[in-house]
Amino acid sequence: MTIRNIWIITIVVLGIIGLVIVEGFVNPTIEAKQDQYQAEQQNPLTHDxxxxxxxxxxxxxxxxxxxxxxxxxxxxxxxxxxxxxxxxxxxxxxxxxxxxxxxxxxxxxxxxxxxxxxxxxxxxxxxxxxxxxxxxxxxxxxxxxxxxxxxxxxxxxxxxxxxxxxxxxxxxxxxxxxxxxxxxx
Known part of the structure; x- marks a missing residue:
């Protein structure tokens, strides 16, 4: 295997790991915060x-x-x-x-x-x-x-x-x- 192939495989693996982190952890956290904010906007005691x-x-x-x-x-x-x-x-x-x-x-x-x-x-x-x-x-x-x-x-x-x-x-x-x-x- 050439060094170029190793770099390509490394970049693909890092891309997949990054995708899993963003889609599996970051986006759900952001969506949960948005959902909580929207729920708070329905109550006069917590409305922004x-x-x-x-x-x-x-x-x-x-x-x-x-x-x-x-x-x-x-x-x-x-x-x-x-x-x-x-x-x-x-x-x-x-x-x-x-x-x-x-x-x-x-x-x-x-x-x-x-x-x-x-x-x-x-x-x-x-x-x-x-x-x-x-x-x-x-x-x-x-x-x-x-x-x-x-x-x-x-x-x-x-x-x-x-x-x-x-x-x-x-x-x-x-x-x-x-x-x-x-x-x-």
Whole structure:
């Protein structure tokens, strides 16, 4: 066997070992981390609020921006379209979900979290209507601001967001209180 053949065999063996390492260990680790991150994005208590900054807008009339914002929030896998009512500064977010299929406390936590996030990121949005297959929930900016006790624009700071919103949605009694204060039904 010539030296050239030995080099070729060595390179092929190293390539196969590298392929096994990448496909057998590296890629599954990366995919597991991505899956974990995606799962965390479904829960308001673990959601990455910082990803919402790019959807900041002074005006609610940009349907594409509103769509992308809500696709980055919990419950996005059940989204089923939007309707904007510019005259009343209202956004209707439609879901293909029967609310009886979900834990009521978790749904209330998600709705409060999502609505406040919409109000924080879109300056002139006054009302969000969450339309489900069996019901609808209306949440208002003024009520959200009263619940947070601060100007909603200030909550764009992730630390302030966590202390003012996320930490108030941990306990079931806090979720019920927040939901009853913000929802206008």
């Amino acid at each position: 609020f910082t990803v919402l900054a790019k959807y900041r807008s002074p005006y609610m009339g940009d349907n594409s921006n509103l769509s992308h914002l809500n696709q980055a929030l919990p419950l996005h896998e059940k989204l089923n379209g939007y309707q904007l009512y510019l005259g009343t500064f209202t956004a209707q977010v439609n879901y293909s979900l029967d609310t009886r299929e979900m834990n009521a406390e978790e749904l209330e936590r998600i709705l409060v979290y999502n609505a406040v996030a919409n109000f924080v990121m879109i300056d002139n949005l006054q009302t969000v209507v969450y339309q489900f297959e069996n019901t609808s929930q209306t949440l208002r900016r003024e009520s959200a601001q009263q619940w947070t006790g601060t100007e909603l624009k200030e909550l764009q700071n992730p630390e302030l967001w966590n202390s003012t919103v996320r930490e108030k949605l941990v306990e079931p009694t806090q979720v019920k209180e927040a939901f009853s204060q913000i929802v206008d039904n």
